[in-house]
Amino acid sequence: MDISVVVPLFNEEESLPELTAWIDRVAREHKLSYEVWLVDDGSSDGSWRVVQELAAKNDRLKGIKFQRNYGKSPALYEGFKHATGDVVITMDADLQDSPDEIPELHRMIVEDGFDMVSGWKQKRHDPLGKTLPSKFFNAVTRKVSGIELHDFNCGLKSYRLNVVKSIEVYGDMHRHMPLLAKWAGFKNIGEKVVEHRARKYGYSKFGLSRLVTGFLDLLSLMFVGKYGQRPMHLFGTLGTLMFVVGLTSVLWIGGGKLYALANNLPKELVTQNPWFYIALTCMTLGTILFVTGFLAELVARSSPDRNQYLVEKVLTNDRVGSLRSEV
Template sequence: MTQSLQLTVLIPLYNEEESLPELHDWIVRVVTEHRFTYEILFVDDGSTDDSWSVVERLASDNPNVRGIRFNRNYGKTAALQTGFQAVRGQVVITMDADLQDSPDEIPELYRMIVEDKYDLVSGWKQKRYDPITKTLPTKLFNAVSRWISGVPLHDFNCGLKAYKQKVVKTIAPTLYGDMHRNLPIVANWNGFGRIGEKVVQHRARKYGTTKFGLERFVNGFLDVLVIAFVHRFSKRPMHFFGTLGTLSFFIGTVLAAWLIVEKLIHISQGVKFRNATDNPLFYFGLVAIILGVQMFLAGFLGEMLVRQSLNRTGDHLIAERVGFTGAVPV
């Protein structure tokens, strides 16, 4: 039987061996002062340094520490997804491993979930210690995400977040790609609409360098579009493709009918009429009809795919575990 804890601190990591002992000690100090029953779950996303050795050492010294290691680097979304499936705490707090997120925020985040009854609380790094090449794209990404999703957050990509356990267990099977940037949107569209925000401290990186480049903002924007499309049409793809296909086919048919009627009128009047292929409208109509048929086929294929179930456990990602006993809840 899985032990129920008040709190899980979930930390995805990649090549952060220097910061892990300090982060662990800081978290333990905070949760001990507030008398939380807790676990710290490290998910090593295929680190090539000694991060996993550090996690093993921490787990051997502290029975509240558990670890999962991937056999190679799969990305932060995969790390969070696997961690979400393994957490035992009634409140789950995620934070980055680079010491830029402060564990001192944990008690208030926990309180907002338990007492204020939020489903999810997202951190807002109002004051950032990042160069403008990072902060400016972040502001643009957040503005676009707010506009598309309707979720009124200032900082979607902040790694410091708190969730009810039910939220992470529900959304975990739906995550893929780089959706870790859009978890509040995914949660909201899965029916968890009580989403709060808290201004949190952002600290300058103490060790190492960032593992993310500017391409993450492009990928994040595309993922928002994907989530929006999937949310609205994943269960009814024919509504999307069928509508576009019908419109395109109708336009093409009207153009074709117009060319036929025009030619018949000229023939009846004895007027010499040029070939239909000499009229640009002929090609527009032909392309519209072909696109309409293709849209219909895409809709039918989508409907067939919707009816197939997808079982995704994530077990194939994992190379080792530490601190797990009995049945593995992943």
């Protein structure tokens, strides 16, 4: 199969018929065999009913329905898990991403040899409240990651199949897919200017809070990528430095006390010296960082159920059965 299109969706019942018809038309015109995975992220409208109706008419359309809203990254994770096409393309369900970009995104992977191609919404149809924070976020991410892309958060991207099978997207890490690919060893990352269309139905499901969570995820990802296999290099260094500061303070206070005793100088209680409490705090924090900080990170990363989600239904349209439930 040439392409798998993964479409996360949340309350997008109006746009789905037009989107899937558009994808089908583009794929047929360019003679691309395809499948579309529509991942319903716990919609409260009639989105799943529309997915079922569309899949009944076109066996290339497949669906996944979450029992509740998990977020875009889990939706992508489940879509990637089921994708089988040589090239995997992600796009939003709100019709702001144009399916007309699919053939060129496919060609850049197959012919130009890119591992991943990220879309760049050079001209955006969004208010300043979204575009300005996005520009700032992209500039910081570009500087921190060393990946020269203009738009990390664009939902329209294409991947070689082994890329999506090799990376693990969770939390809100969908904003950092290029960095995830880079850490997995896929460094041939390209960029393509794509059309960004004005929203036709509904409203945006993302608020300004994604700016804060995006930076937190970036910090987390940079830490995991750099220190995930050697956390002692970070926590051990910080813990040792703080412990040394505390120990040095204790020795200094103790030395001062002995000097006063030896020379019959006025004596003050050790507890009257503020450095005593600073020393205790530094030694305690150093011990905590050294012993428990990196262990907690390792436990979290090795948790077997971090990417287990309650999938209510999987619509496959195969001969064995059109629906199956996963829990």
